[in-house]
Structure formats: structure tokens, C-alpha cells
Amino acid sequence: MNKLLNPARLALNAAVILMIFFILGPIVWLAVHAFTSNWQYPDLYPSGFTLHWWSQVFLDSALASAMKNSLITSPIVVLCSMIVCLPAAYAVGRIKFWGRRAFMIGIFSANSFPKIGLFAAIATLYYSLNLMGTFLGVIIIQLLGTIIYMTWIPAAAFAGVPRNLEEAARDAGASKFTVFRTITLRMALPGILVAIVMSFLAAFDEAQGTYLVGAPTIFTMPTEMYSLVQNYPIQVAAVFSILLALPSVLLLGLARKHIMGGQLADGFQLK
Amino acid sequence: MGLDLRGLKKTLGGRVIIDELDLRVTNGEMVSLLGPSGCGKTTTLRMIAGFLEVDAGQILLAGRDVTNLGPDKRPSAMVFQNYALWPHMSAAKNVGYPLKIKGLSKVQINEKVEAALELVKLIHHKNSRPGQISGGEQQRVALARALVQEPDILLLDEPLSNLDAKLREKVREDIRELQRRLGITTVIVTHDQEEALSISDRVAVMSAGKIEQFSSPRDLYLRPATEYVANFIGSINRFEGELQDGEIAPGSGVTGIRPEDLLISMSPVEGSQPGVVELVIPRGHFFEVVVIRRDGKFRIFTSENIPVAGDNVHVKIKRALRYRNGKLIE
Numbered sequence: 001m002n003k004l005l006n007p008a009r010l011a012l013n014a015a016v017i018l019m020i021f022f023i024l025g026p027i028v029w030l031a032v033h034a035f036t037s038n039w040q041y042p043d044l045y046p047s048g049f050t051l052h053w054w055s056q057v058f059l060d061s062a063l064a065s066a067m068k069n070s071l072i073t074s075p076i077v078v079l080c081s082m083i084v085c086l087p088a089a090y091a092v093g094r095i096k097f098w099g100r101r102a103f104m105i106g107i108f109s110a111n112s113f114p115k116i117g118l119f120a121a122i123a124t125l126y127y128s129l130n131l132m133g134t135f136l137g138v139i140i141i142q143l144l145g146t147i148i149y150m151t152w153i154p155a156a157a158f159a160g161v162p163r164n165l166e167e168a169a170r171d172a173g174a175s176k177f178t179v180f181r182t183i184t185l186r187m188a189l190p191g192i193l194v195a196i197v198m199s200f201l202a203a204f205d206e207a208q209g210t211y212l213v214g215a216p217t218i219f220t221m222p223t224e225m226y227s228l229v230q231n232y233p234i235q236v237a238a239v240f241s242i243l244l245a246l247p248s249v250l251l252l253g254l255a256r257k258h259i260m261g262g263q264l265a266d267g268f269q270l271k
Numbered sequence: 272m273g274l275d276l277r278g279l280k281k282t283l284g285g286r287v288i289i290d291e292l293d294l295r296v297t298n299g300e301m302v303s304l305l306g307p308s309g310c311g312k313t314t315t316l317r318m319i320a321g322f323l324e325v326d327a328g329q330i331l332l333a334g335r336d337v338t339n340l341g342p343d344k345r346p347s348a349m350v351f352q353n354y355a356l357w358p359h360m361s362a363a364k365n366v367g368y369p370l371k372i373k374g375l376s377k378v379q380i381n382e383k384v385e386a387a388l389e390l391v392k393l394i395h396h397k398n399s400r401p402g403q404i405s406g407g408e409q410q411r412v413a414l415a416r417a418l419v420q421e422p423d424i425l426l427l428d429e430p431l432s433n434l435d436a437k438l439r440e441k442v443r444e445d446i447r448e449l450q451r452r453l454g455i456t457t458v459i460v461t462h463d464q465e466e467a468l469s470i471s472d473r474v475a476v477m478s479a480g481k482i483e484q485f486s487s488p489r490d491l492y493l494r495p496a497t498e499y500v501a502n503f504i505g506s507i508n509r510f511e512g513e514l515q516d517g518e519i520a521p522g523s524g525v526t527g528i529r530p531e532d533l534l535i536s537m538s539p540v541e542g543s544q545p546g547v548v549e550l551v552i553p554r555g556h557f558f559e560v561v562v563i564r565r566d567g568k569f570r571i572f573t574s575e576n577i578p579v580a581g582d583n584v585h586v587k588i589k590r591a592l593r594y595r596n597g598k599l600i601e
Contacts, residue, residue, distance in 0.1 A: 162355070164351050164353065164355040165355050165356075165357055167320075167322055167342070167349075167351070167355065168349070168351060168355035168356075168357070168416075169357075169368070170321075170322075170341065170342040170343050171320060171321075171322075171342050171343070171347070171348060171349045172343075172348075172368050172369035172372060172416070172420065173343045173344075173369050173372045173373060173420070174343055174368075174372045175343055178372065182368075183357060186359055187357075187358070187359060
């Protein structure tokens with residue numbers, strides 16, 4: 001039977017095309033809108049292409065400051081998250097202590113409730129601590145969403161480092177700290193990189209809490225989106241969406257090389 | 272003295288793993304710790320390397336007390352059962368790691384790494400990652416990484432168990448040859464008696480945290496000091512009672528007869544007793560014959576006078592081992 005006419009294959013191909021359309025469709029729609037001067041129903045084609053919306057975004061002081069805020073807070077949040085969570089991840093991954101499971105499940109379950117309730121409670125606390133509308137307040141709020149990534153993923157990575165690889169290094173004359181630095185940390189690195197990417201995206205993307213705590217003094221890109229959608233032409237929102245997606249794409253692209261590359265795979269080949 | 276273990280004791284999880292263990296290995300000697308799993312041989316090795324603290328006793332390496340030193344401070348180098356190569360480093364980086372830790376210059380490291388890899392015939396793989404080379408090659412990298420440290424003692428933990436049978440024999444000979452050439456004191460842990468007997472100067476047979484017998488492979492086989500060793504090394508026909516006029520007679524103690532110490536013939540010879548062949552099993556270069564005599568059932572290894580099942584034959588006991596309370600008396 002002709003392969004192309006095989007009904008099962010036809011159905012599969014149709015499903016794939018539908019999925020591609022479903023996933024890429026909105027992105028293409030956004031991308032086109034970001035460069036069109038005007039494109040409204042029932043026009044079949046945009047009336048013209050322009051970079052006007054891009055310049056409007058970059059020249060608008062509110063939008064520019066939101067971008068600046070996002071690019072400053074997210075890395076700081078990730079850094080703080082690493083400082084707080086990585087030692088905890090190591091402890092949980094490597095040391096058997098009482099309440100270890102409860103700790104891990106606790107972190108997990110804190111993320112399984114709608115966060116808006118949590119944020120409302122935090123807001124009252126913030127008022128008494130004078131953290132409302134402050135940079136520090138926003139950092140702390142965004143930190144919350146990264147904790148689960150920065151503990152669970154590195155904990156698994158640390159737990160996955162075979163003990164005898166560390167013993168071999170000790171046997172070779174390395175001190176405990178050197179072993180940690182050159183073997184343990186190095187081998188957990190792919191997991192930590194994944195955690196960094198996920199945390200960055202979580203922080204960069206965080207809108208609910210940031211809006212509640214930061215507005216009206218501090219706006220980041222996602223919170224600025226709210227006013228943008230209401231107050232600007234649709235094309236500006238499209239430009240902003242693309243800018244919002246850019247760090248994720250860049251980070252994933254960079255991480256892919258390290259995470260998917262040979263090293264992690266090599267690690268799994270050894271028993 | 273290469274290695275001196277004095278009264279070692281280790282209890283893990285409430286269970287006595289090692290009980291009052293003494294072992295003296297002379298310089299340049301190759302010694303096997305042989306025993307079934309759970310006998311404490313690996314625990315002993317890990318205590319020598321420093322990965323486990325001793326509960327009591329002393330460990331002397333090259334005359335120096337190292338009992339309280341960490342593994343990084345001991346002049347020992349270990350080859351792990353699964354090689355424990357660092358997957359993110361090339362073969363050369365793996366071998367060079369101990370030297371880098373020691374603070375040697377790049378030029379010196381390079382030189383020594385090349386020499387070590389040359390020694391194990393892996394120089395062509397120096398830039399390969401562990402994941403890219405075969406198990407046998409990984410094992411040689413691990414060996415090179417141990418040798419490059421120029422240790423006073425080399426520790427091998429079941430080094431051949433992850434290799435296939437053909438390769439095992441070759442690597443075994445390679446290790447033995449290298450060990451002889453370098454004259455390095457070596458302790459090897461194994462559960463494979465053939466491996467232990469063929470590679471070592473002396474073998475320590477362990478059971479339940481104690482050394483049952485520590486002697487040359489030849490003595491171990493010909494004069495097993497305890498019933499346990501006689502059973503563990505090779506095969507044995509075991510009878511309750513003692514030997515009288517070429518026959519097992521009721522008596523105290525235990526008599527053990529190696530299957531090759533029994534002579535089978537079609538007609539009576541001096542000291543033989545008649546019996547009936549129950550079973551004949553071809554075992555390659557010899558035959559295993561099971562004969563029932565009136566004093567018991569005998570397993571015999573022979574390569575001549577091969578009967579068939581049901582034949583009437585005569586069996587003579589050439590040599591027997593006598594044990595009382597589990598110990599060899601003659």
C-alpha cells in the first residue's frame with residue numbers, strides 16, 4: 001500500500017501539523033504583529049511593516065524601567081536562591097537526618113496551593129515590616145517560587161554522585177573540600193544548571209506576588225504586561241511578549257549544550 | 272614489613288564484621304583476601320585504605336602507624352571494583368589527578384601520566400573519556416591512576432569481577448606481571464578461588480570476620496588447616512569417622528578426601544575396596560565418577576579407567592585429611 005495513503009499515517013501527520021499550528025501559531029501571530037503597522041479583520045494581509053512599536057517600547061521610560069528591573073531582580077533572586085538552597089540541597093541529598101522526607105515534601109506541598117492566598121498573607125506581614133513597594137520585598141517574593149527548583153533538582157543531582165568517585169579522589173590524596181570542589185560539585189553541575197535556568201524563569205516570570213508587593217513603585221516586565229495590554233495598541237504587547245520570551249529561549253539554548261551534551265550521559269554510563 | 276594489621280576489630284550496625292584480625296604482608300608480596308560475600312574481606316580492605324575507621328587495633332603501612340590517618344594521608348592506592356573513574360575527565364586527567372593534588376608541575380604531571388598510561392598500554396586513549404572506552408580499558412586506567420601515586424601498597428577490590436571470562440584471565444596475568452616487575456606490595460580482595468590461587472604469593476581465607484588460614488596457594492590446597500578451608504578451596508569428600516585399613520570406620524572427628532586422591536581400577540589393588548558406579552559426568556579434561564562403597568559415597572576425579580554407570584569397580588584412598596573440631600590434625 002502506498003505509504004502516503006496509509007490512513008493511520010495520514011491521521012498521524014494531520015495530528016502533528018495541528019500540534020505545530022497550535023504551538024507555533026500564537027508565536028507566529030505575535031511575531032508578525034510586532035512588525036506590522038496595522039492588521040485588522042477583515043484584511044487578509046497586514047497593511048505594512050514597521051519597527052515603530054519596537055522603538056516605542058525601548059523609548060517608553062516605564063517599559064524600559066520594567067525591563068531594567070526584571071534584568072536586575074531575576075539574577076539577584078537566582079543568586080540568593082543558590083546561596084540559601086544549595087547547601088540545603090546538599091544536606092538533603094547526601095545526609096540522612098530526621099525529618100528529611102518531611103522537609104522535602106513540605107517544600108513541595110507549599111507550592112501545591114494557589115499562591116495568591118500566600119501572597120495576601122505575606123502582604124500584611126510586609127506592611128508591618130515596611131517591605132511594601134521595596135526592592136527587597138520583590139526579591140523575597142520572587143525567591144519563594146524558586147526554592148522548589150533550587151532544592152529538589154540539585155538534591156537529586158548531589159544524591160546521584162556515586163560515593164566511590166569521591167572515595168577515589170580521597171584515596172588519590174585530595175582533602176574533603178577539594179573532593180567536593182573537583183568531583184561532587186562538578187558532577188552535580190548539570191543538575192544545578194537546570195535548577196538555575198528553571199529558577200531564573202520562575203523569577204523572571206513571577207507576576208502575581210510582584211504586582212501585589214511591588215506596585216506601584218516597582219514594575220517588572222510581567223507586571224508591566226498588565227497595564228500594557230490595557231493601555232497600548234496590541235502591537236506593543238506583541239513586542240513586549242517577544243522580549244519577555246527572549247531570556248527563556250536564550251537560557252535554554254545555552255543550557256542545552258551543557259545539559260544534553262556528553263558529560264551527563266557519560267555519568268550515567270558508569271555503574 | 273609492607274603491611275601489618277594488628278588485632279583489627281570492626282562492628283557495623285551491631286554486627287561484628289571483623290574480629291581480632293591479624294595479618295602481616297611482607298614487602299613486595301601479593302596477598303589475596305579470599306572468602307564468600309559477607310566474610311569481611313572488603314571491610315578489611317576499606318579499613319586499610321582508610322575509608323572505614325577501625326574500632327580497635329592498629330594498621331601499619333611500611334612500618335608507619337596510619338590507623339588514625341584519613342585516606343588522603345595514607346601511602347595506599349586503591350583500584351575500585353567498578354573502577355570509579357571520573358566521567359567528566361579524560362583518561363589522562365584521571366591519571367593525572369593525584370599528581371595535580373600533590374602540586375606537581377604541568378610538565379612533571381604530563382611525563383608521569385604518559386609513563387603510567389604507557390605501562391598499561393593505553394597511551395592511544397589518553398584523551399578518551401571513561402564512557403568512550405571498554406570495561407577492560409577503564410580498569411587499566413584505574414590501575415594507572417593507582418600506580419602513578421607510587422604507593423607503598425596497592426589495594427585491589429575485586430578488580431576482575433566486572434570483566435568477561437576471557438578478558439579476566441588476561442588482565443589477571445597482566446596485573447601479576449606488573450606487580451612482580453614493580454615489586455609493589457599488593458592486597459587483592461576476591462571471592463574467586465581460582466583467581467586468588469593463581470595470582471597470589473599467599474592467600475588469606477576469611478570466614479565470618481576471621482582469617483581461617485594464611486598460607487601459599489599450594490599449602491592451602493594440599494594442607495587446608497581447617498574443615499572450612501578444605502570445603503571452600505576445591506572439592507572434598509567429607510565423612511564422619513576415621514580411616515582404618517583403607518575404609519571409613521566409625522570414630523571421632525572428620526575425614527576429608529580430595530576427589531583426585533582416590534584411585535579407581537577395574538580389578539582389586541592393595542588397599543582398595545569394591546563399589547558400584549552410580550554416575551559418570553564428563554567435566555572436560557577429566558571425568559567425575561560417583562561410586563557407592565559400603566562405607567559411603569565417593570566423588571572421584573579421574574582421567575583414566577573411566578567406567579560406565581553400573582560397573583563394579585575398586586576404589587583406593589591414596590591420601591586423606593583428618594580433622595578434629597574443625598582443625599587439621601594430620
